[in-house]
Amino acid sequence: MGLAYVGNQNSSTLTVINTDGDEIVKTIPVGRNPVQVDTSFDRTEVLTANGGERSISVISTRTNQVIEIIRNVTPEPFGAVHADGKLFVPDQFTGNVTVLDAGSGTLIKRIPVVTRILSAVLHPNNQKLYVTSLVHNIWIIDVTTNQLIQSIPKEAIWGLAFTPDGKRFIANHYLSNFAAIYSTCTNRLIGKIPVGIAPIGVAISSNGERAYVTNSRSGSVSVIEIAAKRVIKTIPVGRVPYEVALSPDNRKIYVTNYGGTTVSVIDSKSLRVITTISVGAGPRGISII
Amino acid sequence: MGTATGTQATQSLFAYVSNQNDDSLSVLAIPSNRTIKTIRVGQLPNSAVISPDGARVYTTNRGSNTLSVISTSTNTLIQTVRGVGSEPFATAFAPNRGRIYVPTLYTGSVFVLDSVTNNVLQEIPIGNGLVGIAVSPDESKVYVTSLGTGISIIDANTNKVIETIPATGSWSVRFLPNGTRYYVNNYGTNLVSVYNAGNNALIKRIPVGAAPLGVIVSKNGQRVYVTNSRGSSVSVIDTSTNGVIKTIPVGFVPFGIALTPLNRRAYVTNFGDNTISIIDTTTNSVIETIPTGNNPRGIAITS
Numbered sequence: 001m002g003l004a005y006v007g008n009q010n011s012s013t014l015t016v017i018n019t020d021g022d023e024i025v026k027t028i029p030v031g032r033n034p035v036q037v038d039t040s041f042d043r044t045e046v047l048t049a050n051g052g053e054r055s056i057s058v059i060s061t062r063t064n065q066v067i068e069i070i071r072n073v074t075p076e077p078f079g080a081v082h083a084d085g086k087l088f089v090p091d092q093f094t095g096n097v098t099v100l101d102a103g104s105g106t107l108i109k110r111i112p113v114v115t116r117i118l119s120a121v122l123h124p125n126n127q128k129l130y131v132t133s134l135v136h137n138i139w140i141i142d143v144t145t146n147q148l149i150q151s152i153p154k155e156a157i158w159g160l161a162f163t164p165d166g167k168r169f170i171a172n173h174y175l176s177n178f179a180a181i182y183s184t185c186t187n188r189l190i191g192k193i194p195v196g197i198a199p200i201g202v203a204i205s206s207n208g209e210r211a212y213v214t215n216s217r218s219g220s221v222s223v224i225e226i227a228a229k230r231v232i233k234t235i236p237v238g239r240v241p242y243e244v245a246l247s248p249d250n251r252k253i254y255v256t257n258y259g260g261t262t263v264s265v266i267d268s269k270s271l272r273v274i275t276t277i278s279v280g281a282g283p284r285g286i287s288i289i
Numbered sequence: 290m291g292t293a294t295g296t297q298a299t300q301s302l303f304a305y306v307s308n309q310n311d312d313s314l315s316v317l318a319i320p321s322n323r324t325i326k327t328i329r330v331g332q333l334p335n336s337a338v339i340s341p342d343g344a345r346v347y348t349t350n351r352g353s354n355t356l357s358v359i360s361t362s363t364n365t366l367i368q369t370v371r372g373v374g375s376e377p378f379a380t381a382f383a384p385n386r387g388r389i390y391v392p393t394l395y396t397g398s399v400f401v402l403d404s405v406t407n408n409v410l411q412e413i414p415i416g417n418g419l420v421g422i423a424v425s426p427d428e429s430k431v432y433v434t435s436l437g438t439g440i441s442i443i444d445a446n447t448n449k450v451i452e453t454i455p456a457t458g459s460w461s462v463r464f465l466p467n468g469t470r471y472y473v474n475n476y477g478t479n480l481v482s483v484y485n486a487g488n489n490a491l492i493k494r495i496p497v498g499a500a501p502l503g504v505i506v507s508k509n510g511q512r513v514y515v516t517n518s519r520g521s522s523v524s525v526i527d528t529s530t531n532g533v534i535k536t537i538p539v540g541f542v543p544f545g546i547a548l549t550p551l552n553r554r555a556y557v558t559n560f561g562d563n564t565i566s567i568i569d570t571t572t573n574s575v576i577e578t579i580p581t582g583n584n585p586r587g588i589a590i591t592s
Contacts, residue, residue, distance in 0.1 A: 010332055010352045032310065033333060033352060052310045052333060052352070053583070075542055075561040075584060093542050093560060095500065095519050115476055115500040115519055134436055135458055135477035156437065156457075175417055175437030175457065198397065198417040217397050217417060240375045240395045259375040259395065282352065
């Protein structure tokens, strides 16, 4: 059984969905305005970055209860990535990544990165954190030393996802409406794929063959065949689709429709929406365990 | 009170501050700077603007995806406007046309409202990530800034985009009162760009502090003030030379900015540390710092 955790920004709740039957298991009140949902390294905890109250809620995936609230993190937390016993919290307005001790929640460091940070994604080797920005470049933080070690010249990128082997990553060029496949080793462009308008979220299947991209202004999801470097299908979903995640068996794709109150569930074989689940208002982040 | 016929009555001024993380609008009396009322508005109010007639305050609420309309005579919420897309970001008025324009971040459209009824009349699709807006003083055009589309210019008669100026990462746009020039800040490149409003030609790029967000022009057209969100400062630009004449340290993540009617004071919301910095514009220094609600963002002052 898989469990999908959906952060409803405007209801300040987390909806838990059983991905077998697509029924809601529980609705958990979290901090104000959760903007992103991440999981702990061992997936025993879910972390919501609460943009409306400077906090991070920690939820046990065993009990589905809030077990901790880390407060006074940063003016507007935009995610919480767990790596090397620490939490890395990007903030788009301060342009910093705040590093906290994951156990105690105490501040370790604030790393000035770049104006308008949009996402922070851990490389599968668990050593490098890739930070994207609305302004320019991809910024790489060494999670062991908490140092900014590299900046890759690129246009503004929103969502980014690695193939499971870590050799490639797909980055959504939000401003120019394409998804790009890059070599992680050389940072070179391998394929430039036109998608829908204003692509935000991206997820890659565990066999590394497909990528799913949310087109926020088109109300659709582009399905990319990575080897062929092309879109094989565009699936209409709800208003302002934002984040996307796959069920553990990869049979279903879950899309948060931030402009409404639903999650669209896509069958990965037929590439059709098979059900639409009513959640809270402004569903934005999603993580599936 | 009321006996000294030779003295002019002191008119009360008020500042309206949207506290994003409290879903509230604080009313501050000027010059005491005391909060006289806190009004509950929609979720995550990210801007506050006073209508040209001074009768109403509008907040855009990027959480509830609404506009809250507040009467300035009673300081109460009188209307909630829906149907303005996903994350409305700002409002601009064309009083002679009876129109209000609202750009929306994720929908990427400008919504046109009737300024009397506040009904949504039209949605104009523009581009990705709309954030700022200004109506030209003659009300012939509407300028929209965006994260990625550039500056889109809408003909206010047809509500169609007639020109798009490339300007990646533009946040706010403000006109000189005489309408000859407009100032746009580029948060990604730490610049303020000055354009000729007649032909939309770039006149100058002015380096300011890091990640400029708020811009305001003084009513006499002599000064432009810019909040540098990552620089924790305000840049003061002399419009005769288009040079920065002073950089004033303020609080953490300064965001919104408003001027008192005679341009004597500038009020700056510090989103990062829950304060307002009050600047004396004669000396260009902070004379007072006052606490606000959580994450103060938009600010407007009555005239």
